[in-house]
Every structure is written in C-alpha cells, then in structure tokens.
Amino acid sequence: MVAIFLNDVSVNIPIFDVSRASLKKALIGRTIGGRFAQSGSHLTVSAIKNINFEAHDGDRIALVGDNGSGKSTLLRVLSKVYPPTSGTVNIIGNVSPMFDATLGMSMDATGLENIQIAGTIWGMTRAQIKNSVDDIVDFTELGDYLKVPVRTYSSGMMMRLAFAIATVRDPEILLIDEIIGVGDMGFFEKAFLRLRKLIERSRILMVAAHDDDILRRLCDKAIWLSHGSIIDFDDIDTVLAARQHDAPAREAAAS
Amino acid sequence: MHMNVQDITSERALPPSKTMLIPPSANMAQSSAQMTYTVGSTISDEVLAGFREWRIWTILGWDDIRQRYRRSVIGPFWITLSMGIFILLLGVIYSRLFHTDIRTYIPFLAAGFTVWGFISQTMNESCMAFNEGSRIIKQIKLPYSIYVLRVMWRNFIVFLHTVVIFIPVAIIFKVMPNLATLYVLPGLFLVCVNLIWVATVLAILSTRFRDMPPIVATVVQITMFATPIMYPVSSLAGASIIAEINPIYHLIELVRAPMLGTAPELRSWLIAGGLAVVGSLLATALLVSKARRIVFWV
Numbered sequence: 001m002v003a004i005f006l007n008d009v010s011v012n013i014p015i016f017d018v019s020r021a022s023l024k025k026a027l028i029g030r031t032i033g034g035r036f037a038q039s040g041s042h043l044t045v046s047a048i049k050n051i052n053f054e055a056h057d058g059d060r061i062a063l064v065g066d067n068g069s070g071k072s073t074l075l076r077v078l079s080k081v082y083p084p085t086s087g088t089v090n091i092i093g094n095v096s097p098m099f100d101a102t103l104g105m106s107m108d109a110t111g112l113e114n115i116q117i118a119g120t121i122w123g124m125t126r127a128q129i130k131n132s133v134d135d136i137v138d139f140t141e142l143g144d145y146l147k148v149p150v151r152t153y154s155s156g157m158m159m160r161l162a163f164a165i166a167t168v169r170d171p172e173i174l175l176i177d178e179i180i181g182v183g184d185m186g187f188f189e190k191a192f193l194r195l196r197k198l199i200e201r202s203r204i205l206m207v208a209a210h211d212d213d214i215l216r217r218l219c220d221k222a223i224w225l226s227h228g229s230i231i232d233f234d235d236i237d238t239v240l241a242a243r244q245h246d247a248p249a250r251e252a253a254a255s
Numbered sequence: 256m257h258m259n260v261q262d263i264t265s266e267r268a269l270p271p272s273k274t275m276l277i278p279p280s281a282n283m284a285q286s287s288a289q290m291t292y293t294v295g296s297t298i299s300d301e302v303l304a305g306f307r308e309w310r311i312w313t314i315l316g317w318d319d320i321r322q323r324y325r326r327s328v329i330g331p332f333w334i335t336l337s338m339g340i341f342i343l344l345l346g347v348i349y350s351r352l353f354h355t356d357i358r359t360y361i362p363f364l365a366a367g368f369t370v371w372g373f374i375s376q377t378m379n380e381s382c383m384a385f386n387e388g389s390r391i392i393k394q395i396k397l398p399y400s401i402y403v404l405r406v407m408w409r410n411f412i413v414f415l416h417t418v419v420i421f422i423p424v425a426i427i428f429k430v431m432p433n434l435a436t437l438y439v440l441p442g443l444f445l446v447c448v449n450l451i452w453v454a455t456v457l458a459i460l461s462t463r464f465r466d467m468p469p470i471v472a473t474v475v476q477i478t479m480f481a482t483p484i485m486y487p488v489s490s491l492a493g494a495s496i497i498a499e500i501n502p503i504y505h506l507i508e509l510v511r512a513p514m515l516g517t518a519p520e521l522r523s524w525l526i527a528g529g530l531a532v533v534g535s536l537l538a539t540a541l542l543v544s545k546a547r548r549i550v551f552w553v
Contacts, residue, residue, distance in 0.1 A: 014551050080396040083547040099394045106318050108325040120314050121391060149325070 002093035002172050002203040004055040004078065009087035011073055012044040047073035048228040051087070055204050062215040062236055063208040064243060065225035071208035074225065075099065075175045078206065093203065096171030099178075102162040111146030111153075111161055118165045132168040139164045139194065156187075163191060167198045174202035179209045212240055297543045305400025312401050316408035331416045338417045342368060342424070345485065353486055358428050360487075365424045366514040367484045370507050373414035374450060375475045381406050381454030382461035382468040389553035399542060399549060403454045407447065421514060435518040442509030442519060448531040449506060452538035459545050462552045478503055502530055 048070040055061060063071040076082040077089060079097035104121035105114055115136055119129040137146060140160045150158060179195070199205050199218060209215055215222070215236065222239035224232040232239050305312070324330040345368075346361035353360070381403060385392060388402040424430070461467035481497065483490075484507065488498045498504045505523040512519040 014548075016552070076393075079394075081393060081550055083550075097395055100390075103390065103394050106322065108322045109318060117314055117318055120310050121395070123395075126310070 002057050003091075004053075004173065004204065004206075005088075005090040006051050006053050006077075007088045007090070009051045009077060009084045009089055010049050011047045011077060011082050012085045013047050013073075013082075015043045015045060046228055048077070048225075051228075051230060053223065053230065053233055055206070057203050059221060060199070060205045060219040061207070062219035062222040062239075063206060063225060064210075064212075064215070064222055064239065065231075069225040070228040071225055072099075072177050073228070075177050075206065075208060078173070079175050091173065093172035095173045095175065096169055096202070097175040097177075098166050099175070101166040102158070103166070105150060105158070105162050107151045108149055110149055111140075111142060114150055114161065115165055118162070119168075122166065122169060124169065128168075135168060136161075136164040139190075160187065160191075163194075167194050169198070171198070171202040173204045174199060174206070176205070176207040176209075179207065179211070179214055216240070294543055297546050298539060301399045301542055301546045302539055303398075303400075305398035305404055308398060308401055309404075311397065312405040312408055315401075315405045316412065319405070319409045320412055331413070334413055334416045335419055338369065338372070339420045342420060349485060353490055355487065362421070362424050362428050362430045362515060363487060363511070364485060365421050366511040367507055369414065369417045369421065370446070370510045371479065371482070371484045371503075372417055373410060374446065374503065374506065375479065376413065377407060377410040377450050377454055378457060378475055379468075379472055380410060381457045382471050384454065384458035385462040385549060385553050392550055392553050399546060400455070403451065403458055406454060406458075407451055411447070425514075430514075430516060433516050435516055436513050438513035438518055439510055442513055445509055445524075445527045445531055446506050449502075449527060449534060452531070452534035455538040456534075456541055459541055459549065462549060463545075482507065502526055 051070075051074065063074065065071055073082060075097065076099075077084055078091065079095050079099075080089075080091075081097070104118035106117050109117060112133075115133055116129060119132070124132070140146070140157075142157060142161060145153065145157065146161075150161070153161070196218070205219070207215070207218060219236050222232075222234065222236040223230055224239050224243055232242055234242075320331055324333065327333065329336070342361065342365045346357060346364050349364070350357040350360040384402045384406045385399070388405070391397060392402070425432075457467065457471055461471070478501075479485075482501055482503050483498050488495055488504070491498060505526045508523045509519045509527055512523075
C-alpha cells in the first residue's frame with residue numbers, strides 16, 4: 001500500500017537574516033505569501049498552516065496557488081526535507097522528490113561522470129546506474145559531448161542530461177516542483193513523453209506548477225493553496241474553475 | 256541563503272533575560288510530530304545511515320578533488336610537491352634554529368606536519384560541511400553525517416597525497432620501518448574517529464553561528480604553534496606540560512611516532528581513545544538534538 005496522511009501539519013521557517021527590530025516590524029505588517037510571526041527570539045514565517053489531507057494509490061494531484069502559497073514547502077514536508085513544526089506526517093511508501101533536476105550535476109565532470117554522480121545522489125544503486133546509462137545516452141542525443149565536461153554544454157544540453165538522469169528512477173510517491181521547459185519545442189514533446197512515462201510508473205504523484213494546461217494533462221485532482229492553507233481539494237477541473245472564478249476578486253484585493 | 260554577520264551578532268547580543276522569559280521556539284519542541292522522531296531512530300537515520308551510504312560521500316569527495324585540480328597537468332600531486340618544498344625549506348632553516356641534526360629533524364617534520372595538515376584542514380573545512388551541501392539538503396533527505404564524511408574523505412585523499420612525501424624522506428635519512436611502524440594503522444584510525452566527531456560539532460555550530468569559521472581558523476592557527484609539530488617536545492624543556500595537556504599533540508604522536516619507528520606512549524592511546532568515546536557521544540547528542548533544525552539554517 002502507498003498512501004500519504006497529513007494531520008494538522010504546520011511549518012514555521014525561522015529567518016535569521018532579519019533580526020533588526022525595525023525590519024521585523026516592517027515585515028510583520030505585510031501579508032504577501034506566508035505570514036510572518038515572532039517566535040521566541042527570532043522571526044519565523046508560517047509557510048504552511050494546519051494542513052490536512054490524504055492521498056492514496058493512483059492519486060495524481062496538482063498543487064496550485066500563487067507564489068509563496070506554500071506549494072514548495074508542502075512538497076518539502078512530504079519529501080522529509082522539512083520536519084513539521086506541529087502536526088503529524090504519515091507516509092507509506094518510498095518518496096522520490098524531483099525539485100531541481102540539475103541536482104548533483106558537477107560542472108567540471110564529463111557527461112558520463114555526471115550520470116554516476118547525479119545517479120548516486122538520486123539514490124540509484126551501482127547496478128541501476130549501469131543499466132540505465134544506455135537509456136540516458138539515447139535520450140539526450142548528446143553523443144560524444146558526453147565525454148567532455150558539462151561546463152562546455154549549452155544550458156539546453158545541460159537540462160537534457162540532467163532531466164534524463166532525474167527521470168530514470170522507479171518512484172512510488174513522486175513529488176515534482178515546477179515543470180521546466182527542456183530545450184527547444186521539438187525536444188519538449190519528447191521530454192514530456194518521458195515525464196509521462198515516469199509518472200505512469202509512480203503510484204502517487206504530487207506536482208506543483210503554474211501551467212494549468214500541463215497540469216490538466218497530468219493530474220486528475222488538485223489542491224489549491226493560499227497563504228499556506230488549503231482552500232480547496234477536489235477534482236482538477238473543479239479546483240481550476242474555482243480558482244479562475246476567484247481571480248478577479250484576488251486582483252481587486254491586490255490593487 | 257545569504258547570511259549577514261551583523262544580524263547574527265546582534266541577535267546573539269540580546270539580553271539573556273529576554274530569552275529566559277520567552278524560551279525561543281518552545282512551541283516548536285512540543286509538537287505531536289515530535290513523537291515519531293525518537294532518539295534511537297534519529298541516531299539510526301542521521302548518523303549510522305550516513306556510514307552505510309558510503310557511495311554518496313566517496314563520490315562527492317572525489318568530485319571535490321577533481322574540481323580543484325581539473326585541467327591541471329599534475330593534478331592533486333601539486334599538494335605533494337608544495338608539501339615537499341615546504342618541508343625541505345623549513346627543515347634546513349629550523350634544524351639550524353633549534354640546533355638539531357637535520358637527519359632526524361626532517362623526518363620528524365615531514366611526519367608531524369602531514370598529520371597536522373590532515374587534522375587542521377579537516378577542522379577548517381568541516382565548518383562549511385552543511386553549507387556546501389545546502390543544495391542537496393534542501394532537496395532530498397540524506398543523513399547529515401554524509402556531509403561530514405564527505406569533508407573527511409576529501410581530506411583523507413589529500414592526506415594520502417601529502418604523506419607520500421615521507422617515503423623519499425625515510426629512504427634518504429634511513430628511517431627504517433620496523434614492527435612499531437604498524438601502530439600507524441590504529442593510530443590513524445583514532446585520529447579519524449576523533450576528527451569525525453570534531454567535524455560534526457563544528458559543522459553544526461558553524462551552520463547556526465556564522466562567526467564560527469573564523470574563530471575555528473584562528474584557534475587552529477594558534478594550535479599549530481602551541482603543539483610540538485615544528486619543534487620537538489624536548490625543546491620545551493621544563494614546560495613540556497603544554498604539550499602533555501594538548502590532545503592534538505597526542506593525536507599527532509599516535510601517527511608520527513610509528514612513522515619514525517617507535518611505539519606511541521600508552522597515555523597517548525588512552526587520551527585519544529577516551530576523547531573518541533566522549534566526543535562521539537557528545538557529537539551524536541548534538542546532532543540528534545539539532546537534526547530537525549539544520550535544514551532551516553543552511
């Protein structure tokens with residue numbers, strides 16, 4: 001069984017950079033994104049607040065919300081990067097986060113060496129890396145470039161390689177933060193297909209993104225976050241429609 | 256995340272009475288989520304698991320070395336070369352200064368200084384262990400000990416590149432290996448165990464308090480002069496107590512003495528061993544108590 005249970009989960013992130021009293025007051029007065037609060041001797045930002053939800057086998061959940069609404073924080077709680085400040089997190093199954101595909105890429109190592117380094121950091125065994133090298137090489141279409149340091153790559157080539165390495169795994173619970181474009185348009189469809197296959201291999205998907213069309217193609221449910229709280233958790237069309245409906249009101253409130 | 260030194264100092268300068276009234280983040284410590292994080296599971300997840308994940312810290316450590324010397328013709332052997340020149344020059348000058356025989360002084364300096372280099376550089380670099388791993392720390396959950404072991408491994412590789420300088424020195428000055436030379440292995444092991452706990456403590460403190468790295472650098476530099484590394488302990492004459500109470504001296508002796516063909520003294524073993532046990536417990540306790548905070552500090 002694979003499942004996620006979050007019960008009343010909150011995360012307060014301490015901020016150490018800001019400690020001058022005047023700046024503190026200035027920030028506490030603002031309510032963009034998360035809410036600032038004073039906790040003990042230093043400032044904290046309440047990134048997510050009293051989150052409750054369950055996800056089960058087969059769920060494909062989109063996380064939508066404005067910048068700073070808590071999408072990334074929630075994903076970091078699920079990936080165990082952030083321990084919750086309060087509440088309980090119960091996750092059954094292996095969590096496989098993919099927040100920044102270029103994680104573990106070393107500029108001075110060659111493409112092939114990077115497959116070893118990044119693959120190891122992503123948690124692949126030696127045998128898994130060995131078995132997937134051909135697949136990665138084929139997908140990137142980089143040929144002999146894989147024998148030279150990544151430093152010489154264009155950003156598009158670099159993304160291809162990083163994306164290819166990050167998408168070979170067999171995830172149980174797949175967490176994706178932002179789906180970024182991979183190179184030119186022709187390559188994008190190829191990358192999207194690969195991403196789709198990765199998602200099909202996963203049992204639960206949670207993905208944060210700003211592109212509603214892409215999210216509709218990948219997900220059937222959606223969680224709408226605002227200021228660190230869940231506004232709505234329903235099937236994706238309902239949530240996106242509700243959010244669309246709310247947009248003029250939000251713009252009015254902002255101006 | 257960029258950290259402003261002035262902010263940190265002013266934060267720490269808050270009067271203690273204020274923090275007494277409102278214990279900092281007391282609400283964070285008493286959550287129900289805490290129940291699932293027992294001391295036992297934290298030790299297993301954050302400390303022991305890191306040793307099992309040796310593939311990660313060895314590949315990261317190697318990559319660090321590679322990045323430093325990529326495109327250089329002789330690569331990490333620059334370390335060997337610079338250490339060789341340093342020892343030769345210092346050996347000629349200091350043997351006159353201390354009126355000692357150059358034939359015993361250069362092997363003594365070569366053995367002691369390479370071990371000291373390993374200890375001092377690991378201590379300095381361990382301050383940045385979590386900061387240099389911050390990209391990984393913020394994205395995937397790995398045991399925190401991985402980042403400390405990566406620094407250890409990288410510096411152990413550097414140590415191996417410097418210690419080779421002792422081989423020609425031993426041949427030229429006829430330092431014959433004997434049975435006592437074998438003590439080098441347990442000696443080096445105890446040095447490593449002690450370095451791991453010191454590095455863990457320094458990594459945690461430096462991540463939270465950004466004034467730590469320069470403090471550590473200063474202490475390390477002073478320690479070099481206060482420890483018999485460039486001068487023999489005998490030259491301290493009546494003041495040899497300065498060396499005896501210095502644990503770094505005993506750690507160096509555990510490796511240096513066997514390299515020079517003599518067995519280390521029993522009390523050096525006892526001090527280094529006792530320190531390893533007490534220090535490891537201390538470092539583990541500190542890591543367990545701060546494991547849930549480090550990600551917010553990097």
